[in-house]
Amino acid sequence: MGFWAKTSLAVLFVTVGSFVPPITSPLTCHWLAWSADVQQFGTKGQNGKNGNSGNAGKNSDNITIFADGAPRTIDLSGQKGGDGGEGSNGTDANCANQPQDVATNLQAANGGDGGNGGDGGSGGNGGDVTIYATDSAYLRQITLNTSGGKGGGAGKAGKGGKGCKCVKPYWTIKTCTGRPGDSNYSCSTREFRCQDGLEGNGGNGGRAGREGRLGQLTVINLSRPLTSDQSSASVPMTELKDRGYVLSKNIWETRTGAGALFAPGSIVQDQYRALTERVEKSFILIWNAPQDFSRYADQRITLALSDQSDMNVTLPDGVWVEGTSQKRNNVTEFIVYNAVFERDVTRLQSKGLTGNGTNLTATLVDEADQSNLIATKFKVRYRVSRSDDVEFRPPSDFTTRYEGDVSPGLVTQEGNQFKIAIGQLPIPPEYLRGGNGVEVELTATRSFAGYSKTQTLAIRDVIKGLR
Numbered sequence: 001m002g003f004w005a006k007t008s009l010a011v012l013f014v015t016v017g018s019f020v021p022p023i024t025s026p027l028t029c030h031w032l033a034w035s036a037d038v039q040q041f042g043t044k045g046q047n048g049k050n051g052n053s054g055n056a057g058k059n060s061d062n063i064t065i066f067a068d069g070a071p072r073t074i075d076l077s078g079q080k081g082g083d084g085g086e087g088s089n090g091t092d093a094n095c096a097n098q099p100q101d102v103a104t105n106l107q108a109a110n111g112g113d114g115g116n117g118g119d120g121g122s123g124g125n126g127g128d129v130t131i132y133a134t135d136s137a138y139l140r141q142i143t144l145n146t147s148g149g150k151g152g153g154a155g156k157a158g159k160g161g162k163g164c165k166c167v168k169p170y171w172t173i174k175t176c177t178g179r180p181g182d183s184n185y186s187c188s189t190r191e192f193r194c195q196d197g198l199e200g201n202g203g204n205g206g207r208a209g210r211e212g213r214l215g216q217l218t219v220i221n222l223s224r225p226l227t228s229d230q231s232s233a234s235v236p237m238t239e240l241k242d243r244g245y246v247l248s249k250n251i252w253e254t255r256t257g258a259g260a261l262f263a264p265g266s267i268v269q270d271q272y273r274a275l276t277e278r279v280e281k282s283f284i285l286i287w288n289a290p291q292d293f294s295r296y297a298d299q300r301i302t303l304a305l306s307d308q309s310d311m312n313v314t315l316p317d318g319v320w321v322e323g324t325s326q327k328r329n330n331v332t333e334f335i336v337y338n339a340v341f342e343r344d345v346t347r348l349q350s351k352g353l354t355g356n357g358t359n360l361t362a363t364l365v366d367e368a369d370q371s372n373l374i375a376t377k378f379k380v381r382y383r384v385s386r387s388d389d390v391e392f393r394p395p396s397d398f399t400t401r402y403e404g405d406v407s408p409g410l411v412t413q414e415g416n417q418f419k420i421a422i423g424q425l426p427i428p429p430e431y432l433r434g435g436n437g438v439e440v441e442l443t444a445t446r447s448f449a450g451y452s453k454t455q456t457l458a459i460r461d462v463i464k465g466l467r
Contacts, residue, residue, distance in 0.1 A: 051118030058078070063129055073145075081121030083120055108197035114158030122212065128218070134223050140261070144263075147214060154205055165196050249279045281309070345446045349365050350362070353464075386437075401428065
């Protein structure tokens with residue numbers, strides 16, 4: 001604010017040891033104003049309004065056509081975007097009369113800022129087109145335009161309004177203290193200034209809208225509509241048995257040079273997509289198993305085409321299936337010979353121990369009645385307790401006297417019943433006598449058609465008979 005006011009020394013009497021610098025100017029000496037206050041006058045102009053953005057151009061519709069060699073023109077160009085609106089000008093300041101001979105600096109009002117121009121709207125996208133053509137010569141009879149619409153023009157910026165002007169740019173006011181003739185009498189002159197108001201800032205111009213994209217081209221060498229991919233499915237067995245199921249995959253290739261496919265003057269994106277192959281593979285379930293199919297009808301088989309278009313088959317979880325597959329052209333046949341629910345594999349139940357000595361026998365029964373299909377191997381751990389009250393004895397009270405596989409010759413199977421000759425295992429005779437508290441832990445490995453699962457049963461009992 002140093003430029004605002006100056007002080008001229010007319011008469012100055014110093015009473016206490018002050019040094020008065022010599023006057024070197026032929027006019028006067030100047031110091032900063034005693035007050036930095038500034039008084040505004042007039043009313044600032046109003047800012048201009050921003051222009052509206054232009055509307056986006058409408059995208060063209062996407063279409064599918066079947067080419068037959070007849071000449072035709074197809075216009076799928078996008079619509080032009082709307083122009084941005086102009087920003088309005090800022091208004092001039094409302095200039096009141098400049099206050100006269102006031103003891104303060106003055107600031108005239110500024111003009112209003114101009115409004116910003118609106119952005120142009122984006123051009124609409126060109127339409128995508130899918131063309132079925134069994135002969136590439138049919139495409140050369142088509143004039144195709146899939147250009148994007150032009151972007152809308154940028155709106156112009158508004159101009160700033162004019163500021164107020166000072167009628168009197170500066171003035172002075174003389175101030176005296178004391179009485180004339182007294183030793184403390186002094187006078188000084190202060191200079192005040194008025195600063196013109198500024199012109200308002202011009203607004204910023206809007207941005208031009210972007211051009212819409214070219215439409216995308218797809219060419220299909222078929223005479224019938226292409227169905228969508230069905231490359232995987234989870235299907236109930238009853239549907240596979242009655243009707244079979246078809247999986248399909250469309251194989252695409254990205255190519256360049258689309259413009260050369262059509263009539264001269266066509267506007268189309270250079271890169272396009274072409275169908276090179278449609279793969280269709282069928283799956284049929286043939287039930288040749290003795291089991292009742294209705295128990296398995298709702299189980300689901302998962303089918304999927306691999307990257308090499310082979311049929312991958314995933315059988316239901318929880319079902320063990322014995323079968324074979326064979327391929328005939330594009331058909332995969334899966335023939336089921338036997339089926340077992342996994343939950344039925346481990347339904348062996350203990351019927352306890354009988355006999356003693358070399359005749360000690362453990363008996364198990366397959367409650368699922370599946371042992372005609374399932375192969376079974378046994379391992380045994382034979383433990384003896386110091387007590388004949390074995391039901392509630394802790395594991396630490398038992399000592400292992402034998403652990404190992406049970407040879408098939410020691411297992412007798414009668415339908416769904418298994419008799420395991422424990423007494424024929426290499427166990428010292430004193431631990432097979434009557435009165436011994438024992439724990440027989442049997443681990444059965446049940447196998448069928450490449451599947452396998454184990455079940456462990458523990459039998460705690462006191463061997464019957466005399467010691």
